[in-house]
Amino acid sequence: xxxxxxxxxxxxxxxxxxxxxxxxxxxxxxxxxxxxxxxxxxxxxxxxxxxxxxxxxxxxxxxxxxxxxxxxxxxxxxxxxxxxxxxxxxxxxxxxxxxxxxxxxxxxxxxxxxxxxxxxxxxxxxxxxxxxxxxxxxxxxxxxxxxxxxxxxxxxxxxxxxxxxxxxxxxxxxxxxxxxxxxxxxxxxxxxxxxxxxxxxxxxxxxxxxxxxxxxxxxxxxxxxxxxxxxxxxxxxxxxxxxxxxxxxxxxxxxxxxxxxxxxxxxxxxxxxxxxxxxxxxxxxxxxxxxxxxxxxxxxxxxxxxxxxxxxxxxxxxxxxxxxxxxxxxxxxxxxxxxxxxxxxxxxxxxxxxxxxxxxxxxxxxxxxxxxxxxxxxxxxxxxxxxxxxxxxxxxxxxxxxxxxxxxxxxxxxxxxxxxxxxxxxxxxxxxxxxxxxxxxxxxxxxxxxxxxxxxxxxxxxxxxxxxxx
Amino acid sequence: xxxxxxxxxxxxxxxxxxxxxxxxxxxxxxxxxxxxxxxxxxxxxxxxxxxxxxxxxxxxxxxxxxxxxxxxxxxxxxxxxxxxxxxxxxxxxxxxxxxxxxxxxxxxxxxxxxxxxxxxxxxxxxxxxxxxxxxxxxxxxxxxxxxxxxxxxxxxxxxxxxxxxxxxxxxxxxxxxxxxxxxxxxxxxxxxxxxxxxxxxxxxxxxxxxxxxxxxxxxxxxxxxxxxxxxxxxxxxxxxxxxxxxxxxxxxxxxxxxxxxxxxxxxxxxxxxxxxxxxxxxxxxxxxxxxxxxxxxxxxxxxxxxxxxxxxxxxxxxxxxxxxxxxxxxxxxxxxxxxxxxxxxxxxxxxxxxxxxxxxxxxxxxxxxxxxx
Numbered sequence: 001x002x003x004x005x006x007x008x009x010x011x012x013x014x015x016x017x018x019x020x021x022x023x024x025x026x027x028x029x030x031x032x033x034x035x036x037x038x039x040x041x042x043x044x045x046x047x048x049x050x051x052x053x054x055x056x057x058x059x060x061x062x063x064x065x066x067x068x069x070x071x072x073x074x075x076x077x078x079x080x081x082x083x084x085x086x087x088x089x090x091x092x093x094x095x096x097x098x099x100x101x102x103x104x105x106x107x108x109x110x111x112x113x114x115x116x117x118x119x120x121x122x123x124x125x126x127x128x129x130x131x132x133x134x135x136x137x138x139x140x141x142x143x144x145x146x147x148x149x150x151x152x153x154x155x156x157x158x159x160x161x162x163x164x165x166x167x168x169x170x171x172x173x174x175x176x177x178x179x180x181x182x183x184x185x186x187x188x189x190x191x192x193x194x195x196x197x198x199x200x201x202x203x204x205x206x207x208x209x210x211x212x213x214x215x216x217x218x219x220x221x222x223x224x225x226x227x228x229x230x231x232x233x234x235x236x237x238x239x240x241x242x243x244x245x246x247x248x249x250x251x252x253x254x255x256x257x258x259x260x261x262x263x264x265x266x267x268x269x270x271x272x273x274x275x276x277x278x279x280x281x282x283x284x285x286x287x288x289x290x291x292x293x294x295x296x297x298x299x300x301x302x303x304x305x306x307x308x309x310x311x312x313x314x315x316x317x318x319x320x321x322x323x324x325x326x327x328x329x330x331x332x333x334x335x336x337x338x339x340x341x342x343x344x345x346x347x348x349x350x351x352x353x354x355x356x357x358x359x360x361x362x363x364x365x366x367x368x369x370x371x372x373x374x375x376x377x378x379x380x381x382x383x384x385x386x387x388x389x390x391x392x393x394x395x396x397x398x399x400x401x402x403x404x405x406x407x408x409x410x411x412x413x414x415x416x417x418x419x420x421x422x423x424x425x426x427x428x429x430x431x432x433x434x435x436x437x438x439x440x441x442x443x444x445x446x447x448x449x450x451x452x453x454x455x456x457x458x459x460x461x462x463x464x465x466x467x468x469x470x
Numbered sequence: 471x472x473x474x475x476x477x478x479x480x481x482x483x484x485x486x487x488x489x490x491x492x493x494x495x496x497x498x499x500x501x502x503x504x505x506x507x508x509x510x511x512x513x514x515x516x517x518x519x520x521x522x523x524x525x526x527x528x529x530x531x532x533x534x535x536x537x538x539x540x541x542x543x544x545x546x547x548x549x550x551x552x553x554x555x556x557x558x559x560x561x562x563x564x565x566x567x568x569x570x571x572x573x574x575x576x577x578x579x580x581x582x583x584x585x586x587x588x589x590x591x592x593x594x595x596x597x598x599x600x601x602x603x604x605x606x607x608x609x610x611x612x613x614x615x616x617x618x619x620x621x622x623x624x625x626x627x628x629x630x631x632x633x634x635x636x637x638x639x640x641x642x643x644x645x646x647x648x649x650x651x652x653x654x655x656x657x658x659x660x661x662x663x664x665x666x667x668x669x670x671x672x673x674x675x676x677x678x679x680x681x682x683x684x685x686x687x688x689x690x691x692x693x694x695x696x697x698x699x700x701x702x703x704x705x706x707x708x709x710x711x712x713x714x715x716x717x718x719x720x721x722x723x724x725x726x727x728x729x730x731x732x733x734x735x736x737x738x739x740x741x742x743x744x745x746x747x748x749x750x751x752x753x754x755x756x757x758x759x760x761x762x763x764x765x766x767x768x769x770x771x772x773x774x775x776x777x778x779x780x781x782x783x784x785x786x787x788x789x790x791x792x793x794x795x796x797x798x799x800x801x802x803x804x805x806x807x808x809x810x811x812x813x814x815x816x817x818x819x820x821x822x823x824x825x826x827x828x829x830x831x832x833x834x835x836x837x838x839x840x841x842x843x
Contacts, residue, residue, distance in 0.1 A: 006537070010490030010494070011490075013487065047520070188473055188476040188477055192480050195479070195483045199483070218575075222578060222580070223577070223578060223581070224578075399634060400577055400616075400620035401578045403620050403623065404620060405578040408574070408575075438476060447479070451486060452543060452546060454486070454490070454540050456541070458538070458541050
């Protein structure tokens, strides 16, 4: 079930809201209801995965309770943390990376004449990258004494499975969100701001991302590209990815507000960044923060030698890339960003184009990020290489495939929505704050966007969020 | 005041959402079907059943009056109006030229390699079986319209650009030739010809996925060259007729009637000495034609006796048998022949026509078909 679907919007959400607000605010009833709804939401994709999620929940809950004991010696606490984090990473590895490991082993085995790996492969369990990170966050925060373990299994299970963030984040820090499961405020103001944010996210997804999706798909599956088609396709993909994921994050945050929670902001106009360092402060903020606090800083961060700092950065970005998907293209994407971050650090935390006017700094960063998206979107490193070559193919020798691609790519709706996407990207309005102050005009706009989105949704093919695959 | 506005906003927002199922159930009641989603409580929640429920919701949405009214909102109607011919519909249009979108994408998008890997063994096996019966096989590939007429897909393109050849088609046909199969590579034949100008009759009909009379004659001549038989004169005669026939892409674009504004086509109609279209002999013809809808055009419907079978018969001066199945050139026609092996009696040459689409589209079935011994 995806947020931008009639089943969710028309049936699931109203039912869950009705049940939630009919139950007493005091006591565990509302959290129990949310947990049940979250398991239904997750099980809708494949009911067999719900027990697996529950087992991880049970194990993490037990370990966190144990780690939280005051009388536990430090050695045992460390061991407990290692076991818990190891378990979460093992779940992540088996669910997400085992097939990738087998494929790479098979290639090596074929060259060396070894026996192939078992042929077993399975579909990526939805949301595995997110709920395993939530489990790790719990264990680390409790181990660091940044947070106390939850006393109620229902509350903890609800934190791990809470449907607004279960499938594609944002990645919540246990220490920051845990208190809200015990006590949270509900008000018309919070509820209405949640709906407003939800409508903005829905419109981003349905009107912009879904309209640009065919353009990006056409370009990245093209038989032949020249520079205009390749750049158009790449910008379309860059915008699709941003509006899709930030739209999802807005919807998730909006939904959380409906139930009294407040999620941290996940995007802050990332395409207005003036350097790659700045970009990573604005793009998928919850992931960047997680990697910084739970990986980069424990590795030594920037407290060691410049070489060690550079290696730490590269390692974190490569692992961050790999987190997005089990493929060498994601490793290359991580390396691309890691290298750019290292270069900026060596220049004293500045981009090499720091002296340019702001507009050009933003443009240069946007282009560098777009070039990274080639790795992110391409099916293989070879395909990425072909795409890079096409980006500088200005010779006009494109044949029939390019002409026919152009006929579909440069269609009026693509061009209009691309221009709209770029224009909104440059505007200084931020959905997170904008939705918090609901004037009459804003309320009307949100209702209009909701109706437009519902109308467009009824004519679109099912189009899941891009980050579901991660 | 602010609190009142917030409450009103919340209620209107939720009403807009709840209207979706309410309108759906109203529409379900109106047509006398079970409420959408009822399957959810009637069947166990397995993955398969949940996907079926999703499909049920998607199908039911088409009769939801609320969703339909929202889809008709002015801005959306305009956006969809712009998008439908270009993005969503199955027809790419730059009037009067219409193209079948999947065909356009076979040119512009990377093809599925597996289909060629399936096609070659199936064709070689068919060739081996026919050779064992003393029958010559001539494979004919009917080109994709957008590959031949890339310059007509959008008005801004220069007219007169040479036809494009899919490298995968060339590779498959090269492999077949190396293995001894006779091939009429029509994409290459057309590519070698000068492209028709705007004032000339094109090789393919503007509103159809199939060839025009001009294209058909190019194809028939190339096949006759491959067969290499001299014509027996006096068996058939030809006359010209002006015909307006329905075009498949026009029909696909939801116009169910023949567009009278289209110019009529001059057809070369073949007739025997009694003035009748060449008969299709049930058996005994020396040449048997197997093919898809390219063999139907000008042969059935508004005009008869002017299609590929008749043109071959006229050029050979001999009757030509025909087994035809729309969209089934790759496998279905061979299965049909396998069910009626008597059709091979007396056949010396089997001309097997299939669309180039069948060599490029992933979904084409290329089964090996056993002829009865």
